[in-house]
Amino acid sequence: MQQPPEPSEWFLSRFGEHSIAVMAALVAAGEQAQERSLEAKVGSRLRTNDAYGSFWLSLREEVVAHLAFLPALETVRPTRGRYSLPVYDQMVIFSAKCPSGTAGPDRIKLRKSKVVANIFDIEKRASAQTALDFSSVEDEGDDDGEEFPPMPASLGGATKLIFVAYDCTAQGGMQHVYIGEATLPADGSVQWLYREELPLLASTALPLSLTLVDDEPTRRFDDAPLPVNVLELLAETADASAAATPEA
Numbered sequence: 001m002q003q004p005p006e007p008s009e010w011f012l013s014r015f016g017e018h019s020i021a022v023m024a025a026l027v028a029a030g031e032q033a034q035e036r037s038l039e040a041k042v043g044s045r046l047r048t049n050d051a052y053g054s055f056w057l058s059l060r061e062e063v064v065a066h067l068a069f070l071p072a073l074e075t076v077r078p079t080r081g082r083y084s085l086p087v088y089d090q091m092v093i094f095s096a097k098c099p100s101g102t103a104g105p106d107r108i109k110l111r112k113s114k115v116v117a118n119i120f121d122i123e124k125r126a127s128a129q130t131a132l133d134f135s136s137v138e139d140e141g142d143d144d145g146e147e148f149p150p151m152p153a154s155l156g157g158a159t160k161l162i163f164v165a166y167d168c169t170a171q172g173g174m175q176h177v178y179i180g181e182a183t184l185p186a187d188g189s190v191q192w193l194y195r196e197e198l199p200l201l202a203s204t205a206l207p208l209s210l211t212l213v214d215d216e217p218t219r220r221f222d223d224a225p226l227p228v229n230v231l232e233l234l235a236e237t238a239d240a241s242a243a244a245t246p247e248a
Contacts, residue, residue, distance in 0.1 A: 005199045023198050027177055029062035030166045034174050056097050063095045076156040078115050092158035094119050098167040105178045108165055112188035120184035122161045
């Protein structure tokens with residue numbers, strides 16, 4: 001079995017004893033989102049990748065689901081947003097897909113909506129009680145005409161940002177997962193303050209959960225011994241012999 005990846009000091013300082021599990025969860029979330037997006041593409045029967053473009057929304061759902069094991073995890077949704085974000089230890093974890101044609105992690109350029117800009121500006125909040133202005137904003141088609149209830153402080157208790165970028169395509173699959181701290185200038189170009197790449201094998205390197213069973217295997221319906229048929233000659237009776245002898 002492959003050994004689990006060794007977390008960096010940066011990772012340990014943010015996720016502590018959960019570091020290896022978080023690494024595996026983030027990779028697995030991307031893999032699951034990739035699978036869902038490919039299924040959407042196949043189901044749409046479109047020649048284009050329009051249906052695969054739902055990856056970003058599937059990804060954020062999967063990240064929340066895969067990190068649900070973290071203690072005291074908070075789930076928040078930006079006002080009028082169609083997705084939720086996980087907040088752990090005052091860190092909001094924001095995931096995004098690298099745009100098509102991105103040439104490396106230093107060339108990531110996001111579509112900068114007001115929602116995304118406020119998420120990246122999270123550290124400018126004076127405290128967790130300082131509300132961010134999410135009014136009348138849209139993010140990647142978030143506003144679908146549906147009214148969503150406002151959320152306290154919009155991003156809950158978050159005062160820090162963890163950014164996770166997924167480099168993947170419909171044809172090539174998931175190729176890279178980057179995580180770290182970043183800012184987002186006006187042109188939408190991601191400026192990493194710290195970055196590391198997660199090994200894609202992280203999700204398969206953890207030991208499997210094993211179920212304890214008895215030493216003696218469970219009996220099957222066909223485990224009974226086979227019947228033994230005894231084959232032997234039967235002695236003929238006197239009456240049988242007489243019946244078999246023709247009359248003179």
